[in-house]
Every structure is written in C-alpha cells, then in structure tokens.
Amino acid sequence: MKTRGILIVLALALTLLATPQFTAMPTGIGSAGNDGCSCHGGASDLTEIVVIGLPESFNASEVYEFSMTIEAQDFPRAAEDSGRLGGYRILATASDGSSGGLVEVIPSDLGHEMDGGLTHTSDGNMQRSWNFTWTAPADDSVTVTMRIYGNAVNGGDGSGGDHWNQEILNIGGINASGTSAPPLTILMTAILLAIIIIGLGVLWNFYQRDPESFSMQNFWSYLKPWLSTTDHKEVGIMYFLFGMFFFLVGGLLALLFRIQLALPENDFLSYDEYNSFFTLHGTTMIFLAAMPMIAGFMNYILPLQIGAYDLAFPRINALGLWILVFSTPLIFTGVWTGEAADITWVMYPPYSSLNNFGDLGNNPGTTAFIAGILMLGASSTLSGVNFITTVFTLRARGVDLMKMPLFTWSVFVSVFMLYVSLPAFVVGVAFLMLDHTMAAQFYTFGGDPLLFQHLFWFFGHPEVYVVVIPAFGIVSEVLATSARRSIFGYKSMVFAMAGIGVVGFVVWGHHMLTSGMSPFWRSLFMVTTMLVAVPTGAKIFNWIWTLQGGSIKLQSHTMWSLGFLITFTLGGLSGMFFPVAGLDIHFHDSYFVVAHFHYVFIGGIIFALFSGTYYWFPKATGKKMDERLGLWHFLIGFTSYNAAFWPMHALGIQGMPRRTHTYLAETGWAEYNMTITIFAIIFGLSQLIFVWNIIKSASKGDKVENDPWGGWSLEWSTTSPPPTPSFAEMPTLRVDTSRHHGDEDKAGFVENLVKGKEVGN
C-alpha cells in the first residue's frame, strides 16, 4: 500500500515537473495555435525574444521606436553565411477589435504587410535584430495587445530544428479604463473556488462524522475507497455529482453570454470569449452534465432493477468514470492558457481543422479540446460494453426482457444507440485531431469537409435520443408510481423506444438539409424524421393514460415529470418544423433552433433528471429530500424556464441568427433578449435551491423505509441505501410487472415481487 502511495506521489511529482514545459510553451499546450505566425520548426524556450523601447502606456497617435532581438541559445550565430538567421512577425490589436496602430520596420524593405500583421521579407531574413516604429492608435481609451513572434533559424535546409517563441505585451492607452477582470478570469475563479469548496465540503463532511478521531491520515483512508471504488452505486453517485457540478458550470457560461446578449451592441464579452463560451456551454451541457447525470442513474438503478449484484465489468465501469473526469482539464484547458476552443459543439471543419497557418479555429485550446472529446468517446464506449453486457447476462431469475422495468429498457436502448453510433464520431474527431497535429488532409486542402458532417451527425442525431430516452424511462417510472398504478401500455412503450432507436439512425441528414444535399435525399430524410414523431406520440398518450383514472399523489418528482410532459410536447411540436426541408431553410441557424433544442434538452432531459433525483434520492441515501424546497424549486424553475425560452421562438421567426455575438438596436430584438436574460438568471438561481436541497437532505432529511413512494420495481425491495454487493443472493422476480396493475393490487406488492405469490391482473 505504501509503495502504491509513493508511486502516485511520484507520478504527480513527474506531472509537476512536466508542467513548466507546457506553461513555457508560447501559446500554451500544443504545437497548434501559433496564432497568425507561420513560424516553422518547434516553439521552444531556448529561443528568447527581447523587446526594448515599447512604453507601458501610450498617448494617442504618438510614434514610438522599439527594437526586437532574437536570442537563440542552441544556435547562437548558426550559418552566418547562409543568409537565413531569423524572422519576425508582429500583430497589434486593440481591445475593442479595432486597429492597434501601425507598426513599420526600419528600413522598410525588411518587412511587408501580411494577413493583418507585419512580417519580414527575404532581406529581413538575414538578421536577428530589427528596429521598428509604432504609431499608436488615435483612440487612447483602448488597450493594445502586441504579439511579437521571433523565429530563430538554424540555417539548414528546410524548417527542421528551427525554434520560435513569442512575446505578448499589453499597452494601455493613458485613458484606458483600468483593466477590468475579463469574464474568462471570473469564470475560472468561479470554477476553482467551486472545486475548493467541494474539497472542503468533503473534508467537513468527513470531520463531522467523528470530530474526535479526525486526522488527515484517517481522511485519506476515507477518501481512498472512493478513488479506487468499483461498486456501481458509488461510481453512480460520483457520476451524478460530477454531472451536477458541470451542469452549474455550463449554466454559468450560459449566463455570461446571456448578459452579453441582453443589450444590443453590447461588449461585455469579446467575440472570441463569446465563441468559446457557447462552444464550451454546449459541450459541457451535453457531454459533461446531461450524460454523466444519466450515467449516474444508470449505474445506480439499473443493476438494482434487474437484480444483479453489480455491473458485468466493475473495473471497466470505474475506468469510464475516471476517463470522463480527466477529460475535463483537456476540454477546458484553452480557458487557462489563453484562448479556449471556439469551434462549437458540432466542430465543423474546415473552420475547426485549419492548421499551421494560424488561421481562425486554430486556438491553442482547440487541439486539447478535441483530445478531450476523444476521451469522452472512449469513456462512453467503455460504459457501453458494460451496460449492454449487463442487461444481456446478469438479469435475475424471472426478469425476462419483456418484464424489465421501463427505465432499464430505456437505458438499454439508449446505450445501444450510443454504442453503435459513437465509433463514427470518434473516427471523425480523430481525423480532426490528426489534421491538427500531423497535418493530415481529411477535411481541408483537398479534403472533404462534408465528410465530417456525415460522421458527426450519424452519431449526433442518435446522441440526442441517447440522452432523451433515459429521460423517458425516468418519467415512466415516476408517473406510474405517482399515479399509484403500473405503466399503461408497457409493450407499446418498449416498442416505441426500440422504434425510436432504429429510426434514429436514418434521420441524420435533416441536420444537413441546407448543405446542398440532393432533393431526393432531402425528401427521404424528411420522411424518416417525421416518422420519429409516431413512437414519441404513442409514449405521450401512454403517459397520459397512465395518469388518467389514477389516484395521483403530487410530490416534487411528480411535478417535474408533469412539467416534462408539457415542455417536451411543446419541444417536440417545434421540432416538427425542421424536417420540412422548405421550412428548414428559413429556420436553419436561427433562434428557433435554439428554442427547440432547449425545450427538449432542458424541458425533456433536465426536468426528467430533476424528477429522477427527487425520486431515487431516498434509495441512495436513506433520506427524503425536502418537499417544501422541492416545490419552490419546481415553481420558480418551471415558470422562469418557460419565460426564458419561449421568446426565443419569436426571435427565431423574426430572423435572429444563433451564435451571434451581438445585434443592432434597430432589429427590435432587444426587449425579448432582455426578458430572456432576466429569466435565465432566475432559472439559474433556482438551481441553487436544488443544490441546497441535496446538501441539506443528505444529512438532515427524513429517514425512509425501503419503499417510500410505493414503486413498482425491484430496487424498492431492497434496503435504502442498498448493501454491497447489491444482491448477495440472486433474487427471483415473481410478479409480472409489465402487466397493468391498479392501486388495489398495491398491498404488499413490493414484498411479493421477490418472494410472494402471483398478484392478479
């Protein structure tokens, strides 16, 4: 044990050793992102850039003289006579996006203007020190950022062995308002603070258990089982907490750019920040919030519902979790090192795959972001193997496929879809990664950008069902239990989900209706997409029929599920506009799209996840969540949510494009946008009630028995929280839960599940 500890410490120490080398990289981690400099060779701290003569702040239009020298330690004066010594490139930009003044080299034949910056000519290639003049901009209220690149050349043929570096200087005009904390810093500080608070929270939680014997040694022995656990319940809890944390991070990102959009012609965020934030918001919400939270429920509940003692491959399950966790530093790394990925969650090339030329879409963080996405793919594949195998092999006696609870069925269908579609996505993203790092040409320079869209949406569309189908499962469980009867139309529910699972694979083209697809394929995808509405509609009717005539008990989880029914139906209806190719050309990339997918993502998935949390929280902790706080959470959350997202439909119809940094006052969109922002903030704040409810109830909630709600499935027959392994002896399911049972059957139903007699129809 001791050696293992030492090894971990060693690994961490080595990591620390390695850290300076990526912080020393001029543009952060990765060779990508020399940001406008066609520098060759590698970036290296062996080359130093010395700049003399630039002021700390400038006066309007004043001319400054400065010099720049490259000091290369590894080849001080290599190949004097070859005529190749070094090169430079200077970019001056002002903080408001305007020109950063004029930079000229002395004498002027040593440089020329290229791509918005000053670059050496072949004459300028023969030296390592140059003199420049800088004419400051006429507006002295801005801050000018000077990016000065120097490339030391070793004189050899080709670019091998050359080294470059950069110097970035910020020069404020004398009237520049003091450098206010940029939103990036606010975001990072918030995230770091949150991590520290979580750490302290865990420490405090441990301290509270037994203040007497508290020591850091004991704390490690408390923490260690969590870090090395392979138990599906603990892994599930960690998945859920991880997802919850990033749900808040993603929300914070959204609020920041909602503030930007609240007023017309606002400049709260810069273009780059806006682009990065909505990219990270999308990726975070789908991959780091919704999917992990669902994975949490899957892990915790599925083995309990089928009577398995654990998942089929517990270690691989834990591996999936940790790969997910360790992908986040990669995804967010750009935020730390300068510029975050700004390629949107769909990552379309050619913008995202340009390389080596410092083009747009080649931010330092982008390569790391793509690497993080690859890790997410690996994580999902590992869980996929696990869940499919578990459902196939580890069901207890009596749990036939057509007797599995609907949540288990939904997870099975969703994991199956994810599992089959994911490889296409991973391969597509790997191509992107290789375009970045190995200068492959899959998508640019003769490559085929549309190939990526096909690979992406072959995964991307099933992906939206992957997250929404488990939500169906949760709602089915919750509504049936709340109506105090089992679900209506069990078989049709199963076939509906399986039907969505099959049809979901042949609809991806509707994301590409405007990409120049031939009319034949357009009409084909139009028909298949509309077909999805059929099974979905059947499910909605089944849920309503389950409620009809039941004696409904309104609990927090019931209310969120009822909310789901309303908002998801609305979201589904707005979705039916897009497969119509003609309408799609109008709605494409407008706020109508944003409204639609937020109605299905939040109103569909997140509401169901809330519902599931209130519903299964007693099973996981043995304590009920606070109903009063739950009510407030629902009332504030549900109303503010609708108030925030409903106006987006109108904005979309009026023509407001999505992913727009700002808009003009004349467009008349300002009122709607202000409304949206206000209610978005209220919706965000209402989540704090939820978080507080979880924290409070985990320690002080009312204690519950095995089956607080009167559920209809196997997980309610075991203790709360269940033992480990979950079923020491394999149970036998004796009641056909797939049949329609009413309240009159309820007496002793759960007890009868495992050991009792058959209950009548």
Next chain:
Amino acid sequence: MSSTASVDNNIWMKAVMYAGVIAVIGLVSYGALAVGAGGYFHHEYEENKEMYEEAKANGEDYSEFKEDKEAAHLQYLNFKVGGTAILYMCIVYAAFLGVGGFINSTQPNEEHHDDHDDHHEHHGSFSPIIFALGVMLFLMGFPEFVDTVTPLINGEGGGASGALLSTIGLVVIVAAVGNWWREDLPFNGEGEQIATSWPFEGQDVRKVGLWVFIMSEIMVFASFFSSYLRMRTEWCTDWAIRAEMGECADVALGTVVTASDLLRYDLGKLMPGAINTFALIISSYTIVLALKTAKSKYTEDNPFKAPKLLPFLKDKKSAVRFYLLATFLLGSMFIVLKLIEWSHLIHEGFTIQSPQGSIFYIATGAHGLHVFVGLLVMLYMIFKADTIEFDEDNGQGIEYFGLYWHFVDLAWVAIFPAFYLY
C-alpha cells in the same frame, strides 16, 4: 471476486528479466540490420549514386546506374527501417514488461484471510484512476509528442524534451496496466462470472462482453471504410478517368495517386502487404492451437504426445507458451513489414499530407495499432503462460483474446483489397 491462487509478487522479477532480454534482442537487431546491413547498402547506394552522377555528367548511358542506385536505396530502407522498427518495438515491449514487472515485484503480497463469515469485502482498484490520468497526460502532450518524435523517426535528431509530457503519460498508463495485470495474474478460473439470463444463460460474461466490444470495433472500421469510399468516389483516380466518369473525363492521368496505384502493379512493393496477410491468418491458427492445447484434458493415462523432435512442445505448458510466442512473433513481423512498406511509400513522396495519404495511413495505421495493442496483451499472456500457466480452468482467457485477434485479422482481410488492390 473470490478466492484465487496465491501468487508471490516476486514472480514479477521474471518479467523484468524478460524485458532485459527483449531490450538486448532489440539492440542486436538494430546493430545487425540498421547499422550493419543498412550501412552496407547505404555505402553501395552512395557508390552507385556517384557513378550515376558521373555518367550523367559525362553524357553516358546512366539508366543502369540509376536502377542500381534505386535498388540499393530500397534495400537500404528495408534494413534501416526494419532494424529501427524492431528496436523501437523492443523498447516498448521492454518498457511495458519492465516497468509493470518492476512495480509489481515491489508490491507486498496480498494477505490471505480465510475468515468465511459471509462477509464480502469490497475490493477496489486504483488502475482505473491511474490509467485515466495517464491518458490525459499523454493527450495533453500529444501535439508536442508528434512534433518531437517525427524528426526522431526520420533520423533528423533534435531534442526529445518535447515528448516528455506524453512519455510520462505513457509510463503512467503502463503502471496502471501493470497493476491490472497483478490483479489478474492469480486468476485460475475460480469465480468466472456466468451469465444468468436469456439469451446467454450459462455462458461466460466476459465472452459476451468481448462480442459486444467487437460490435463497436466493427463500427470503427465501418467508419473508416465509408469515409474511404466517400472520398474515393470524389477523386478523379486513373481508374475513374479511364472509365470517363462524369467530371473526370478531361482530367489528366496521374492527377490523383492512391496508395494502391503505387502498390498493386509491382509485386516487390506489394510483397510486404501480401506476406502480412498470410502472417495474420497463420497467427489466427496458432492462437487457436494455444487455446486447444490449454483446454485439452491430458491426464496421466492420456499424456501430452508431442513429436520428439520438437522439445518446445514437450508438455502442455511449453506448448501453450510456444504457440502464444509464435502468434506474438507473427504479429510483430506484421508491424515491421508494414513500417518497411510505409517507408517505401514515403520515399516515393506519398505522405500523410494529402487526402489519399491521410486515409491510407490512418486506416491502415489504426489497424496496425489494433495489432500492436493485441501484441502488448499477448506479451502479458506469454508471461502468464510461463508462470501461472493456462489450463482447462483459465484457458478461456486465450479464447477471449483470440476473438479480438480473429477480428483484427478479419479487418485486415477487408483492408488489404480495399487499400492495396482496389
């Protein structure tokens, strides 16, 4: 899961010894092939080049010298790349066994508590978290890694510091895998999970898991193929030009050069790929022999009968070990030949920096990576065959690895015609 064979962790020192042997083999091969034979042919190439240039300058007929020069250069590439590839592979093998074995040998032995009070102790594992950390570190440094390793492989030298972060990541991954191995080594078939439900009742859960995993692998290669087919139908290949297809009617021949254009007309160039095809098919057979031997029920009345001339087949243990080793060597040969073939293509200017090169190198490279991962797993299995032994009770491990291995072979059988002949 439950009680398993008791294994002394000192046994792992054997893995460290293996690593040493492998490293020596690598160095010797490098010396003999890359430095020795490679140097000889490089010398010959230079001589021919001189003669060629002389003849060219004097206006004489130089075609013969040119052919000799090219032939000598290709021979030089064969030996140089072959030797270097063997060296790098041996380094990776040695590092894998050496690091993993060393860490494991320093671990204290698991205490055996035989208190059967029905208390299922929950066994955790640190492998997942360490593995994930390693993957993250590797990917963080990946761009620098590529930039550093590429000139190294091309023999251009240059500092290796850029590869530090990724290398640390790889070492962390090896440590995690090594830990996983230590947890698995004592497994003697006791506590194998058996499926309890239809349609796999009575089958091993691991077997089902592997088939499910192969489902994902099929989709991976399907993605490569569909990408390739989509790209290919858009290119004006010579084939499309000759067939006067649509937009390609007016395009000059040779505008788009695919890997198959360079490979399929010349038996010499096609040879590595062709040999590889058979190497993989034979290795599929040897892995089945290993499984068959391990699972066969030999008793004292029915002893293992091996031909007397083959001492390495003298008993069950040696036979299983031999068949695994044969599979391993065939797989390693596959990688070496593949790299030699790549070096010829790169020599002809067919690099990754073209759409044709991209899809060829990445699709066949992804397959090669699958082979290589399989080889690393096999390395552990040879070690297990040499220490714990595979027998009737735990021989299914070979079967499940074999499933993966067969799949990789099968993928090659599809890749070879599509990328080399079509």
